[in-house]
Amino acid sequence: MSSNHNHAASREVSKRHKVEGPQKHIVGFILSLALTIIAFAAVAAGEINETFTYIILVAMAVVQVIIQMAFWMHMKDRGHLFPIIGIIAGVFVVITMVIMALYWVWW
Amino acid sequence: MSAHDHVEGQLPHEPEKATLEARNKILGFWLFLGAEVVLFGTLFAAFLALRHNIGDGPSASELFQLPMVFAATMILLTSSLTSVFAVQAMHQHNKKSMLTWLIITIILGLGFLGLEIYEFTEYVHEGHGFTTSAFSSSFYTLVGFHGAHVAFGVLWIALVIGQVFKKGFNVVTAPKVYISAIYWHFIDVVWVFIFTVVYLMGKVAG
Known part of the structure; x- marks a missing residue:
């Protein structure tokens, strides 16, 4: 019953303002995590050619920074x-x- | 307490942007971050130019331990998430949850600092002092500057928590929470470039 009430109340709030959920931040976190692991794995494997590793590293860093700035520093707002x-x-x-x-x- | 509850009940949806002063503070803080980007840019430029000049000292790939760097990265990344949760709790006007997330952020920041101090001590024992080579000087300057920013961020967030306790959660203290969270994310963003450029590329270069 009380959960129904809360639900109705939160819907009312979301009608007035878009209340953000934690989902998009968790998505940002998981993406950052994946990009970090790819970068570390590329170096730890040590099998990939040097130039290509550099390209992977820079690409992962740039994408991760854009994700973090957009989501966590609210720059897409x-x-x-x-x-x-x-x-x-x-x-x-x-x-x-x-x-x-x-x-x-x-x- | 009831007075606080009353004030909190009247908080606007985004309490950090409720007043003109607060919006100006946020804009001013972004200008500061632009300058911080340039500051770290000069340190990165110096490091990139000098990173192969190891003199008689150890090289980057001999020195760096990837598991430790990975642990530090995970700690800082998680702390960035907890600080964004604090801002989210602030938007929901949940003071208790906001303070809890901020305290978790501080604890993670201290963990990161502890790891970095341990790491630097290890390096010095391995003969990688500040004046060993151009590589070591530029390494300690860049990574140490970032560490100093983490230490400052920990202190800052602790002071903001103290202010929220003392003066309550209102349109004056909310922008301070918001700005310190932005600063914390910025520290994490700089770390992304440090672990990429300094540690991973150092390992690759051999």
Whole structure:
């Protein structure tokens, strides 16, 4: 009975505002977990060619970061245009700096 | 207590964005995170440029133990999940559950720090001191900076919990919980790049 009541109440709340459930965060967690395990497994196996391993590692990291930012840092929510611009600007500076440092030291 | 209950009963759906001040704080915090991205970017750039200069010291693949790094990664990833649960509990106006998740986050953060301190001590015993090589200096600077961020995050969340206890759960303290959770996720995001670039790529390079 009381669960019915709670159900009705939560439905009423969800009509007014979209109440988020834990599911999407658990999905984000499981995806992050899977991507992490793939990255570690690729290195632990040690059988794959070096360049290909690098590509796997970078791809896993980038995908995982995008998932975490979208879900956990709420960047996919509305009103996050400035945060997205800020982080993209930061990433642009970082890529420039990494290329600059490698170029400066090694070529 | 009843006064608190009354205030909590009137909390808006997203208490962290209820006031203009709170929304400005969140925007300002994102600008800070942009600067943090650049800070870690410089450290990553230095590390990437110097990681093969091991001098007389041990190389990355001799040093790193993947199981320990994996354990640290799992701890931090789980703590990121528990901090997002805290924000979710906040949205449901469940103060007790919010505080519980925040305390679990702190405990996991301390576990991560303990593991990192143990790891660094091991490395020093193996002859990988701060001044051993360009690789060791850039390694300790990058990973140590991240560790310092974790330590600061633990302290910060602890202080926020203290404030919620003292001043109650309201539109002033809610943005603080939200922002500290964002900071915690950011620490986890930086760690994703550290375990990829420093540890896994270090193992691959041989």
